[in-house]
Amino acid sequence: MKEKSLQQLYSLIINCRCPCPGERTGGLLVRDHGNPGKRIVFLGEAPGAEEVKQGMPFVGQAGRNLEGYLQLAGLERKDIFIVNTVKCRPTRNNGRANRKPGACEIKSCAHWLDEELAILSPGVIVTLGDVALKRLGGGKSRRISDCHGQPFKLERYTVFPMYHPAAAIYRRALTEVIEGDFKKLGNWLRG
Secondary structure, three states: OOHHHHHHHHHHHHOOOOOOOEEEEEEOOOEEEEEEOOOOEEEEEEOOOOHHHHHOOOOOHHHHHHHHHHHHHHHHHHHOOOEOOOOOEEEOOOEEOOOOOOOHHHHHHHHHHHHHHHOOOOEEEEOOOHHHHHHHHHHHOOHHHHHHOOOOOOEEEEEEOOOOHHHHHHHHHHHHHHHHHHHHHHHHHOO
């Protein structure tokens, strides 16, 4: 039943046309992926170039990092469901580079994410990075650097904020922090 509902939702998302200014790869849906029967949702930012090519989230370098981090938590992709805050790829330089989604894009996609979460009914949402944290309700008062690895209640969800797996690509010093947070996540889920 959940899969059918997700299918219906994705058939609507694929026809969405973003009203926001800025470059993006509209119409190319990167289907959120994983096991919808599990109650652990990982919330990313937006698809990148490799994700658009393969039609799946987290398949580029950040995806390889994520898979290694998941192992530290005692998880695999089959144990989670991965969704994105923004459904199409925000780009710059005529589509040659990714960019962080803007407030308009996040707001325009908000209802899609809300519907997706209502269908999935997760017990835990692991936010990956500031964009996901702020979209889910962390607001301006919460920054990933201040609350990573510290679960909190938000309405009907428990949120476990983490740095985005790509953060370690650009700031190697974060590797140990991210690894520690994933180990903490694994212990927290088991405890």
